[in-house]
Amino acid sequence: MKIDTEDVVIVGAGIIGLACGYRLLQEGRSVLWVDPKSPGSGASYGNAGTIADYAVMPVGSPSVLKRLPQLLFDSESPLSMQPGALAMLAPWLAKFAYQSLPGPMAKNMRAIAALVLDAGSRWQELARAIAVEDHFKNEGCLYVYRDAAALRRGKHEMALRAEAGVDVVFLTPTELSELEPQWPAVDGGAAFFPKSLFVTDPGDLANKLANAGANIGGRFLTESVKDLSNERESVVMTLTNGRRIRAHKVVISAGAYSKGLAAKAGDKTPLITERGYHLEFEGQANRVQRPICVADQGFYMTPMAGRLRVAGTVELGGVDSKPSPHRLSGLIQQAQAVFPDLGSPQRTWLGFRPSLPDSRPILSPSSQSDRIVYAYGHGHIGLTLAPISAEIVAALIGGRSPPCDISAYSVQRFSQWRG
Ligand SMILES: Cc1cc2nc3c(=O)[nH]c(=O)nc-3n(C[C@H](O)[C@H](O)[C@H](O)COP(=O)(O)OP(=O)(O)OC[C@H]3O[C@@H](n4cnc5c(N)ncnc54)[C@H](O)[C@@H]3O)c2cc1C
Structure with missing residues (x-):
């Protein structure tokens, strides 16, 4: 069976996957979102709506x-x-x-602070780009x-x-x-x-971000990723309908459903x-x-x-x-x-x-391959952290230095944990 080849596939179109995809599209990448449900209809739909730069x-x-x-x-x-x-x-x-x-709490707090304190201005910039300042x-x-x-x-x-x-x-x-x-x-x-x-409407904000992505070339596939394997020059995903997709880069942003996908990519995470x-x-x-x-x-x-x-x-x-x-x-x-x-x-x-037990998201390449990038585990502050997560992910996909030190969000931190 012929396998379509994509540039970047984003697995999961919640606010995190949408923001990552939009940023990559802005940088000229080609993006396909894969999600069995409509964009932004998971946790990103029903939250309390705070851009919690105090959290x-x-x-x-x-x-x-x-x-x-x-x-x-x-x-x-x-x-x-x-x-x-x-x-x-x-x-x-x-x-x-x-x-x-x-001790661990103080460390986690510093790591979270480094991401949240500028969340308001980052969201304002993204809101201007997609013309939703009134939200x-x-x-x-x-x-x-x-x-x-x-x-x-x-x-x-x-x-x-x-x-x-x-x-x-x-x-x-x-x-x-x-x-x-x-x-x-x-x-x-x-x-x-x-x-x-x-x-004032997190669900509608996610819809607007999805539409803005579609307007600059992003595509959506209503399917679920069941399996993925890392090959030498690409990542191959199998969907629940049996179809396979090959991609140069993959972002795993399936929110609370990311653990199994990361395990397929070789990383055990306590999500x-x-x-x-x-x-x-x-x-x-x-x-x-x-x-x-x-x-x-x-x-x-x-x-x-x-x-x-x-x-x-x-x-x-x-x-x-x-x-x-x-x-x-x-x-x-x-x-x-x-x-x-x-x-x-x-x-x-x-x-x-x-x-995750340390309340820090995972924003990191997988331990096996930098073709697979993780953006999940945002807990209580995923809406707040969507723009900075997108900046970090776009830098990792583009092979650039991220906008801040991301060692505290590495997936590899869990391999050092006992138990
Ligand atoms: C009650 C409540 C209040 C909250 N209040 C706030 C708040 O005020 N401020 C704040 O910043 N955060 C808040 N949050 C947290 C925030 O909503 C989440 O951190 C954020 O929505 C997570 O976004 P996400 O994109 O990672 O996940 P989701 O929005 O859940 O998106 C994940 C997507 O992945 C898809 N998916 C799953 N499995 C697969 C698969 N195998 N293949 C393809 N796609 C798949 C799902 O269908 C879904 O669309 C709150 C959360 C809750 C529950």
Whole structure:
């Protein structure tokens, strides 16, 4: 059977794969995206929309480690585990626990900070290129502390963020009410990130990026990559329909589904999914002016185009099981505790964050061949990191030096881990 030969194939058209492909097209490469679903319909569709240039904290930290057993086994906590998932998750949890110790955490934080701090300006540049500046709002973002204990914990964490270069200002309860008049009074106050942007429709943003790519020659194939093998001068992929494609270069950006593909390319990576949910309330966008995270409950309320999106929480588990009804009802109750007259959501959604134990993405050539480049594992900040990921990937594909030191995002870091 004849095999078509492509220049660059991008496996997975979420916000990461789309941004990588668009950047490569801008540089004159020929790009084919392969994805069984419509572009941007995975995790990239339903996130909280924050360009989180303040999100330098890895998920694992000493304070999370201290509370880990309590968090995991309380099905209502912001970081819970699906019932029955412990055996499958144990190796990942052991790595996560180690990465939560003070030394590894500080290292992870520096690595994340090096990617996120400029995320706003990088997104603004990309937004200008594809003419979607109106999808971005520049109103900052808030972490709200409901009581003094939450504020105390928040102050410690915010001091670490400020040290890492994040702009953060504390607001008293009165100042919070002035900024967000509809938010109910709290005893603690808030942390305000004045510079951060948010997106009013992440799904539509991904669509616009896909269309912009198509307008400059990018092509989409609605198929799934089942297998890949590295040959001397190319990479050959087998699709689920049996067809084979040969490519000079391949980018693996299949989000939470990347682990198996990387394994075929010769790399074992500890990727799991942190399942996250959203609810949408039509006509309620004006409840808040900017994304507000209720710090001790781990969810955001973001004003989106025509609706309020309530998004967040972490449920460790797999990609195959259905949404957990108790997680959705818990999130509805938490949203209604903020705004008792909110009513019921018109839509609910479950998405899969691609998560590694050290909260750093993999942005790196495969260990076997620089024809295969990885761009996955962005966890909680994939929307934020799409433009910088694309710059790094385009440099790797083009054989140039990346825009920053990328050793902290290498796939090879896992081969040095024990277990
Ligand atoms: C509730 C929630 C809130 C979040 N909030 C934020 C936020 O405010 N800010 C932020 O920066 N990030 C946020 N995130 C994280 C962010 O959404 C993700 O990190 C990001 O979307 C990951 O993008 P991706 O392109 O890697 O994955 P995805 O968007 O999941 O895309 C992966 C694509 O790969 C395709 N695929 C899978 N298998 C194959 C295969 N074998 N062959 C071909 N294609 C394949 C899939 O169909 C999919 O389209 C949030 C996530 C969740 C769940």
